[in-house]
Amino acid sequence: MSVETSKISFGKSGLFNKKIFNELGSFTGLLIIGLVFSITTDNFFTMNNLLTVALQTAYICLLAIAETYVIITSGIDLSVGSILAVSGVICGKLLLAGFGIPLSMLVAILVGGLCGAINGLAISKMGIAPFIATLGMMSIGRGVANVITDSLPISGLPEDFFFIGGGMVLESIPVPVIIMLVVAILFAFILNRTAFGKYVFALGSNEDAARLSGVNIGMTTIGVYAVSGLLSGLVGVMLAARLVSAQAQAGLGYELDAIAASIIGGVSPMGGAGTILGTIIGAFIMGVLRNGLNLLNVNAFWQQIAIGVVIIVAVYIDKLRRK
Amino acid sequence: MKKVLSIMLAVFMVSVLLVGCGKSDTAKTADSQSADAGAKKKIAIIVKGTENVFYQSVKAGADVAAKETGVEYYFTGSSAGETDINGQVSLVENAISQKVSGIIIAASDAKALVPVTEKAIAAGIPVIVIDSGLQTDKYTSFLTTDNVAAAGAAGESLAKMLNGKGKVAIVNFVAGAQGAIEREKGFKDAMAKYPGIEVLQTQYYNNDKQKALSLTQDILTANPDLDAIFACNEPGTVGVGRALKEKNNRKIIEIGFDSSDDIIPLIKDGYLKGTIVQMPYNMGYLGVKAMVDKLNGKEVVKNQDTGFTFVTPENMESPESQKALYPLGKNN
The missing domain is CATH 3.40.50.2300 (Response regulator)
Structure with missing residues (x-):
């Protein structure tokens, strides 16, 4: 990645910016998919179903935002699905021990952040490749969640807890969708308007140049993976809330959905480029596709094929556009 | 250094021994x-x-x-x-x-x-x-x-509840697993005896309760005239039940497989109309x-069927159901 590209990326990629044109491609794709399902099914384009899609996609969206930060630094985080399971079961155990909903959630999310920070430490201080470090954490996290629960569901949680994972505001807007929007705006702001955000892009564009310009590579790396861990922890808590029961098996394989959503949304797998808005569109392309294919009652195996094809086509279109 | 190493090795060996013995x-x-x-x-x-x-x-x-x-x-x-x-x-x-x-x-x-x-x-x-x-x-x-027999019995009970006609969805845990194949076969064979019952394409949730929940929402949206859903194991039964509970939908007949602390409240609240409990x-x-x-x-x-109990909201207080739901007594 040339220095020139990194200059372009600095401070200009984000939720609302001049490079909105870049998102136009994937957004058009989303609209086309939506249009096709609106015509082919009776129930796709209804308020009820669109809110359901938003609710189903909110969780993957949050994980994809985490993944966006990591991939912009030219890293990858394979442990988000396992970290969310750890946070979920810790939250469940604390709730059963009577610590109350806010405190249990806070501690669980912080534990997620801690797991992420450990990833960052392993990558920056021990010099382990992100793929390997987070692969290790993926196994460790899943193991910890299984050990804590003996791989049994943690049930009997307070029914009030449900609000965070599936409650409604104004009788129709799901709480996870609101959380997703707030987090998206916050993290787009951090990415575009703060020094930390600039370091994230600098790290992914050209690590040596960034180091020479005085960017603290170690702290930035730890920070990025800690952010990823915190968001995974948040999702873990929300998923446990949705079922009012925490599972050690929660989030199995979600890291792949999150990575796919970021890539479809135009985050460069080489690092240095990506936007939160693009990622959200990417997540919704996957969410709408799954929902629409379910509504069409398409065979589950064909759905897997369709999603794989969309990932490859989306990335190819993105590549063509960038040339 | 050697001493430290040997102590560490000893500790390691003892712990392996302990772990190996298990509880x-x-x-x-x-x-x-x-x-x-x-x-x-x-x-x-x-x-x-x-x-x-x-x-x-x-x-x-x-x-x-x-x-x-x-x-x-x-x-x-x-x-x-x-x-x-x-x-x-x-x-x-x-x-x-x-x-x-x-x-x-x-x-x-x-x-x-x-x-x-x-x-x-x-x-x-x-x-x-x-x-x-x-x-x-x-x-x-x-x-x-006997998974085939148990799922077949669940299917027969559902057919009775539906008076032999209706639209039924099956959600299964994972494509290709032996238990999953047997349960689906048993259920479908029972459904096939009733020409008035239409069975939708089987969908899979890969043992993920959240996926079972999302899948159920989509199935309900796509089929407003759906009458019943059969879930083939514990995660599926919980996911489908939670989806119905979110919509406060007691009209859809959910039939499940297995029992757990997450499943029992769904029977009590009337979302789960029957579940196969193994013995x-x-x-x-x-x-x-x-x-x-x-x-x-x-x-x-050579082969012995250990049987099952079909627990419904109506019979869940019976001694037989209670023994199936709480095999170790209620405090466990």
């Missing part, structure tokens, strides 16, 4: 009249996880059978849980070197446990398999739930009985 507790029976004179028969019961309620119920059944027949047994499983296949292999090896009279096993892996169990059989120790199958035919007997107690009880018969030289049936 075990020995139940001794006072009654020795029916046992042979001289050495008392000792059976090893090796399960996937000793803390698991399912296997605790196996143990409760084994306890009663051991008292009735006057044998001794010890109950063990890898402390690292169901996925620790090597741990379970070591436990079988331990049983062989202890020269137990017989081994009853719920195998963590259908293939990986074959060599060590065949080694036990070659050493003259009969092996009885419970709960999950083992890919060999050298064992004495296999006691488990692990019978696996323990009948397993020990079969082993004693074998050791006494009697003929033992």
